[in-house]
Amino acid sequence: MIDPYGGRLVERELPEAARARRDAERGHLVTVHPPIDQLYDAEKIGIGAYSPLEGFMDAETVRSVAATGRLPNGLPWSIPIHFPVPPGTPSASSVRAGDEVGLLDGQDRLIAVLHVEETFPIDRRALARATYGTDDPAHPNVADLLAGGETAWAGPVDLVHRLLPPWERDEPTPAETRAEFSRRGWSRVAAYQCRNPPHTAHEYIQRLTLEREDVDGLLIHPVVGRLKKGDYRPEVILQAYDALVRHYYPADRVLMSPLTITMRYGGPKAALFLAIVRRNYGCGVYIVGRDQAGVGKYYDPYACHRVFDAFDIGVLPVRYEESFFCRRCGWMASGRTCVHPASERAETSQSRIREALASGAPLPPEILRPEVAEVLRRPNVTIV
Ligand SMILES: [Zn+2]
DSSP, rough: OOOTTTTTOOOOOOOOHHHHHHTTGGGSEEOOOOOOOHHHHHHHHHHHTTTTTOOOOOHHHHHHHHHBBBBBOOBBBBOOEEEOOOOOOOTGGGGOTTTTEEOOOOOOEEEEEEOOOOEOOOHHHHHHHHHHHHOOOTTTTHHHHHSSSSSEEEEEEESSSSOOOSOOOOOOOOOHHHHHHHHHSSSSSEEEEEEOOOOOOHHHHHHHHSTTTTEEEEEEEEESOOOOOBBHHHHHHHHHHHHHHHHSSSSGEEEEEOBOOOOOOOOOOHHHHHHHHHTTOSSSSSEEOOOTTOOTTTSSTTHHHHHHHHHHOSOOEEOOOOEEEEETTTTTEEETTTOGGGGGGOOOOOOOOOHHHHTTOOOOOTSOOHHHHHHHSSOOBBBO
16 A cells, blocks of 8 residues: 555544543643634644644745745645634734644634644735635635635644544544555555535546556545535535445445545645545545636646646546546547537536436436435535
């Protein structure tokens, strides 16, 4: 199995005794309530999903990532993982290097302790341009960045408690997915990044990957972080995938598990970041479809393919063009395998599927498996 990024899996989850001590002594900590995105990041650092990061980035590292796409040691890294101090935090201005800050969730559970080694100002617009190629506040991550603090705290993170998922399903750590892959005898695992229920074009590239003789198994790893209006609820995405896996895939070749991080719609940089994260979970192969991690018209839909030529992260990218069901071919296809005009292609866009679901119109199996459609036709599947 591929080794973790940087060679070693970071594990900063405190053992039981240290956890109890932290809880007992939390009255001595400065505490803050960061946005959920930053708690996800703290948790992912703690369980090693962001190896080799041991904590939130310092000024030099943020500068290096923004300017060169690499950590100061030269390892490719495309998305800054820094900790903007939440605006309006009363005690924030008193925090200095050497202090410890407790990060609390909405229920005041102590999620992590940040050992502050540096405080530094963030040029939010410049960072947005360097990371997302734009400072347009219509870009969701740029909006977050501009709304966040102008000062950052950097330093190692100790994970005290895992976040409580809003659904009844465990989220395995990188150590746990690696152990599960070993138990199944998988050494070469492909990761599939997604954030929506599966339609046939998704299934097609998953199947093509499973057909490869150099792939033992597939990790379907939906990003189900912070939600916005109109998104499918995480449990719906997971149930839709459950239905697909149960009815159509060999159970011993596919594993599905949620990944709670905030989706960075950074096009190529986000694709690279998401692949690095999957390497930590044990995946040496990474599926890259068209316009992965894109939003609006900010990115060339195939820049997410080319970025893997510019930066070697040790993961084999398996790149696919846009696929579709062609009525003339009577098959799933892409521009590489089908000669027919667009009018012959069944459109599988999420907007088309949502319209059909909303109106009760039938969705042909060429677009959506009936067992998946059944899940999506239940009430309250999206965030209102
Ligand atoms: Zn065709």
